[in-house]
Amino acid sequence: MSCQNNQNLTNFINDGKKIVGVALNYMDVVKARNVAVPTAPLVFLKPTTSYLQEGHPIVLPKVFTKVAYEVELGVVIGKQCKNVSEAEAMKYVAGYCLALDLTAQCNLVTARAAGSPWTLGKGFDTSTPVSKFIPFDNVKDAHNLSLWLKVNGEVKQKGCTADLIFKVPAIISYVSQYMTLEPNDLILTGTPNGSDAFKAGDVIECGMADLATMKFQVCAE
Numbered sequence: 001m002s003c004q005n006n007q008n009l010t011n012f013i014n015d016g017k018k019i020v021g022v023a024l025n026y027m028d029v030v031k032a033r034n035v036a037v038p039t040a041p042l043v044f045l046k047p048t049t050s051y052l053q054e055g056h057p058i059v060l061p062k063v064f065t066k067v068a069y070e071v072e073l074g075v076v077i078g079k080q081c082k083n084v085s086e087a088e089a090m091k092y093v094a095g096y097c098l099a100l101d102l103t104a105q106c107n108l109v110t111a112r113a114a115g116s117p118w119t120l121g122k123g124f125d126t127s128t129p130v131s132k133f134i135p136f137d138n139v140k141d142a143h144n145l146s147l148w149l150k151v152n153g154e155v156k157q158k159g160c161t162a163d164l165i166f167k168v169p170a171i172i173s174y175v176s177q178y179m180t181l182e183p184n185d186l187i188l189t190g191t192p193n194g195s196d197a198f199k200a201g202d203v204i205e206c207g208m209a210d211l212a213t214m215k216f217q218v219c220a221e
């Protein structure tokens with residue numbers, strides 16, 4: 001069932017008001033990090049100023065010593081929703097994108113240990129590279145999409161959205177209990193295992209099924 005309002009939604013990068021991320025949403029990540037299995041989606045926000053599109057480099061802020069790649073399925077909201085049920089949630093999806101949720105692990109680890117917010121480690125400029133909008137009807141099953149990421153040609157991440165702990169309807173329903181989701185908002189569904197640090201000079205390439213690929217040069221600030 002496609003969202004009725006998706007014709008104007010190809011420009012989520014300019015028109016979206018928020019980016020909602022979900023952390024630790026693949027079991028292989030939970031196991032590798034030796035953390036408890038989340039009982040509800042672990043939600044964070046990123047600013048839309050963090051968006052980056054192909055043709056521009058990822059710029060690593062000099063304040064961070066360790067920034068990691070995370071390849072993810074992005075979900076673009078099509079219609080405003082609040083308190084939507086899981087059964088109804090997909091009606092509010094306009095489409096998808098391939099996304100990277102770049103994360104300063106140095107900041108994340110120290111901030112988490114100190115009980116502080118880790119907004120800056122996920123929200124810096126260029127920390128959310130995204131592909132073009134992929135309309136809802138172009139994706140047969142959002143929960144059967146392969147994801148891959150290479151650094152300098154070497155495969156570093158391989159996963160499938162079939163392995164999401166909280167699936168797209170569960171995430172939308174859960175988040176909408178707390179905050180209104182609006183047209184062009186983006187949900188980052190979490191990354192499969194294998195995310196690790198990269199550095200200036202690297203080339204990062206990633207892809208999602210036969211729907212999208214993207215490639216970025218990395219440079220220092």
Ligand SMILES: O=C([O-])CC(=O)C(=O)O
Nearest residue numbers: 022023024025103190191
């Ligand atoms: O960076 C993290 O620790 C969590 C995260 O975004 C993910 O699992 O996708």
Ligand SMILES: [Mg+2]
Nearest residue numbers: 070101190191
């Ligand atoms: Mg992530």
